[in-house]
Amino acid sequence: MSESTDNRSTKSQRRLAEQLAAKKAAEAKRRRQAWAGAFAGVAVVAVLVTVFVIVGQRGGDDAPEQAAGTPSAPAEAPSDPGAPPAPQLPEGADPALGSKPTVTPGEGELTELTVTPLIEGTGPKVEAGQSxxxxxxxxxxxxxxxxxxxxxxxxPATFPIGVGQVIPGWDKGLVGVTVGSRVQLDIPAEQAYGDGEGGRPGGPLRFVVDILAAQ
Known part of the structure; x- marks a missing residue:
């Protein structure tokens, strides 16, 4: 084989080697880009998952615990936990009956039973013999x-009325009063406890009475 032929063969081999090397380099670059893209996608997913977890935890911390089916508004706490419970009022009664009245002293000399309506109830009238x-x-x-x-x-106190189980001023003053009423009874001593023997309150008395039920 001639020298010129050998030179051409050597050049062809070099070109082929260069082409193979370039092809391998291009394939390696594509693989690197593919790995980089995959890694970037995984990183984005990881960031989103972390964000959702953090937001979910914060939402759980901020939201109050609530049983299913219960109202969202809390029940109102009593203003004075040591106060006696409010009485059970009859249907349609004036809400004022839920609070203790302020009772002032009377004026002048009391000689007869006086019944003064303070709140008119809408229930049935109290009858003698009822409790x-x-x-x-x-x-x-x-x-x-x-x-x-x-x-x-x-x-509240429950007792028979109109049958001599309480003082006469109550028996006479409360029969006929409607349930849901608040009345003021001014009772002379003889229809109350007289002179107050036995440690009872003596002299004329004043009562403010709420009728919550009669049966």
């Missing part, structure tokens, strides 16, 4: 000093 449920405050007529109150005991 009535009441809240009441009792004070001395002349001074207004309190000596008894169902409000302070934290529960």
């Amino acid at each position: 009535i449920t009441t809240n009441y405050v009792g004070v001395f007529f002349a001074s207004g000093e309190e000596f008894d109150s169902s409000w302070e005991r934290g529960e």
Whole structure:
């Protein structure tokens, strides 16, 4: 084989080697780009997952725990946890019956039973022989000093009416009063506890009575 032929063969081999090297380099570059793209995609997904987790945790921290089916608004707490519970009022009763009344002293000389309506109830009239449920405050007529109150005991009082089980001023003054009423009873001593023997309050008395039920 001639020298010129050898030179051409060597050049052809070099070109082929260069082409193969370029092809390998291009394939390696494509692989590197593909790996870089895949890694970038994984990184983006990881960032999004982290964001969702953080937001979800914050939302869980901020939202109050609430049982299914319960209202979102909390129940109103009593203003004074040590106060007696409010009485159960009859349907349609004036809300004022839910609060203890302020009772002032009377004026002048009390000689007869006086019944003064303060709140007119809409329920049935109390009949003699029924048991009535009441809240009441009792004070001395002349001074207004309190000596008894169902409000302070934290529960209404229930008793028969019109059959001699209570003082005459109550028997006479409360029969005929409608349920849901608040009345003021000014009772002379002879229809109350007289002179107050046995530690009972003596003299004329004033009561403010709420009729909560009659049956």
